[in-house]
Amino acid sequence: MPRILAIDYGLKRTGIAVTDEMQIIASGLTTISSETLIPFLKEYFSKEKVEKVIIGEPKQMDGTPSESATLIEKFIVLFQKEFTTMPLEKIDERFTSKMAFQTMIDSGLKKKQRQNKGLIDEIAATILLQDYLQYKR
Structure with a gap:
């Protein structure tokens, strides 16, 4: 069974998570x-079977698009030009970064380790994907 890949897209960094081949567990x-x-995804898709990509859709508390939504939309247009046959689904990403930070605290990471913004992005993508898997079931 092909994997599902999740993207937590940001202006500078992007966190990426992927399921196992059985689509049970999400891992950073x-x-x-x-x-x-885009070059990373081209290489990854050439090596691994991926069924679908999900991307975090940033929203305000009231459900309206956040400021970074236009940045995500520009990336989505580029993605769909490059990967015309790959399904892409937007998923509400409210609270994933806060949940990622709390996960780091709960797992006992020291303050210095919790300041690693790249790790927060990767964990946020993992949370996004795990939530999607639970919703899909």
Whole structure:
């Protein structure tokens, strides 16, 4: 069974998570520079079977698009040009960064480790993907 890949897209960094082949568990894959995301995905898709990509959709508390929504939409247009046959689904990402930070605290990471913004992005992508998997079931 192909994997599902999740993207927590940001201006500078992008967190990426992926499921196992049975689509049961979401795991953090990496955090990369956002400008290298398309080449990274091309290489990843050439090595791994991916069924679908989900991307965090930033929203305000009232459900309206946040300021960074236009940034995400620009990336989505680029993604769909590059990967015309790959399904892409937007998922509400409210609270994922806060949940990622709390996860770091709960797992006992020291303050210095919790300041690693790349790790927060990767964990946020993992939370996004795990939430999607639970919703899908």
